[in-house]
Amino acid sequence: MRILIVSDAWSPQVNGVVTCLRALVSELEALGHEVCLLSPADFRSRPCPTYPEIRLSWDLWRVGGKIRAFAPDCVHLATEGPLGWAARRWLGRRGWAFTSAIHTRFPEYLSTRWRWLPLAIGYAFLRRFHAPSAAVLVSSERMRQAFAERGVAHLALWRKGVDVGVFQPNVFPRGDAVFLYVGRLAPEKNLEAFLRLDLPGRKRVVGDGPQRAELQARYPQVEFLGYRYGVELAEAYRSASVLVFPSLTDTLGLVMYEALACGTPVAAFPVAGPLDVLIEGRTGALDTDLRNACLRALALDRRDCARWAAEQSWRVSAQQFLALQRALVERPPCRADALPVSD
Template sequence: MRILIVSDAWQPQVNGVVTSLRALVAELRELGHLVKVLSPQDFRHLPCPSYPEIPLAWDLWRVGPAIREFRPDCVHLATEGPLGWAARRWLKRRGLAFSSAIHTRFPEYVHARWPRIPLNWGYAFLRRFHRPSQAVLVSTERLRQEFAGHGLQRLSLWRKGVDSALFQPRPREEGQPVFLYVGRLAAEKNLRAFLDLDLSGEKRLVGDGPERAELERDYPQARFLGFLQGEALAAQFAGASVLVFPSRTDTYGLVMLEALACGTPVAAFPVAGPLDVLQAGVTGVMDEDLGLACRAALRLDRQACAEQAMRQSWRASALEFLCSQPLLDGETLAEHDWQPARA
């Protein structure tokens, strides 16, 4: 099939959405599908206010022609940004089916950055965007139930995987414990809950974001390593004693799977995301006392962590994605003098 993925998040951004989409595209291509990602790199774009590493496309009148030119068999809208809205509008006006996905708790993230914006406004935004979608993909059964409670419909599971060739256990140096965080340095990640902990050992943070300068100033004893990818990132996961996941609002937390694949246990709050990824007392410790969770996680079996993570592959994730995709209707396309390029 010819599969078009429309996403406001794509390379060179580094985040869980981009990691998931890159892995999906690679697996779909290995399965013999022709895949195109329509991203801000295909358009003129401006940096997002207060989040300059996120580009926002603005010449959105080119989205429709780009879809028609590719002649897809199915279209997936990965994000609710400007490109996602433009593609949604073009497809909806023509009565063409598409799938979409919820990768983040958008209402909670907006509320964390701008507390005056009520959560119910964010969920009204999500309902409106995803209402025409034939399948709204979410990462876990818990999220499916949660979003259904907020009025979203046609929710379907699309579980994530891990790159076991890159993320795997490695020899570690003995010494003081290393407590690692990997992800965006932003308010919604609740990083001060980690950085304020009184822990015996070293705190490392991999990633970048709008809070980095302020956090580096307030926590000079922590090591801020910036964005890392590939082998450098895998080495940090494998060399850490515990991955600390302080967020209370993530829908999944792909970095937890990557850490576990390297044999590194996780400390987290007992909230959605960690509750879906971790096996309590085996691969992680979840507690409202995050410091207690960090210290208890040091005692977990690293081999058991790696074995649990290896059961989840990106190939299985890609096949689950394919099962959810609605094909564009040939009769409807004929009305618009356009037929998909099906073999």
């Protein structure tokens, strides 16, 4: 099949959405499909306010021509940004069916950054964007239920995976305990819930973002390592005793899969995301007291973590994605009950 993916998130951004899409494209091509990814790299763009590493495309009138030139068999809208909206509008006006995905709890992120903004506005935005979608892909049953309760329709399950070729267990760490965070350094990640904990050993942070300078100044005892990629990132996981995942709003958290594949247990709050990934007492410790979770995770068997993660793969994830796309190819191109003539 000729598969078009439209995403406002792409290199050089470093986040779970980009990691997921990179793996998806690689697996789809390995399975013999032709994939075109439309991203800000294909358009003129400007830095996003407060997130300069995120580029927002603005010559969006070119989107339709690029879709028509590729002549896809199926289209997937990965994000709700400017490119996603432009492609949605073009497809809707021509009666083309498409799938979309919810990778993040966007309304909660907005309310975290702008506390005066009601969640209801964010969810109204989310419902409007995904309303014409033939299938709205989410990472877990818990997320499917949560978004259904908020009025999002046509939800379908698309599980994520891990690169088991890169993220593998090796020698287990010795010496002082090392508590690791991996991800963006931004308010919605709730990172200070980890940094302010009184824990034995050392704390390390892998990643970057708008809060780095502030947090590095406030917590000088923490090792801030910046971004790590590939084998260096895998080594950071392997050298850690516990991955700490303090987020309250992530829909999944691919870093948990990566850590577990390296044999590193996870400590987290008992919220959506960790509840969908971790097995309490086996691969992770879940507790409303994050310090307690961190200390309990130290005692978990790293071999159990690695064995569980070895069964998760991006190939299985890609095949699940393909099944949802084939359903579009095999049906009439227009859903009269879902696809509007125009916005």
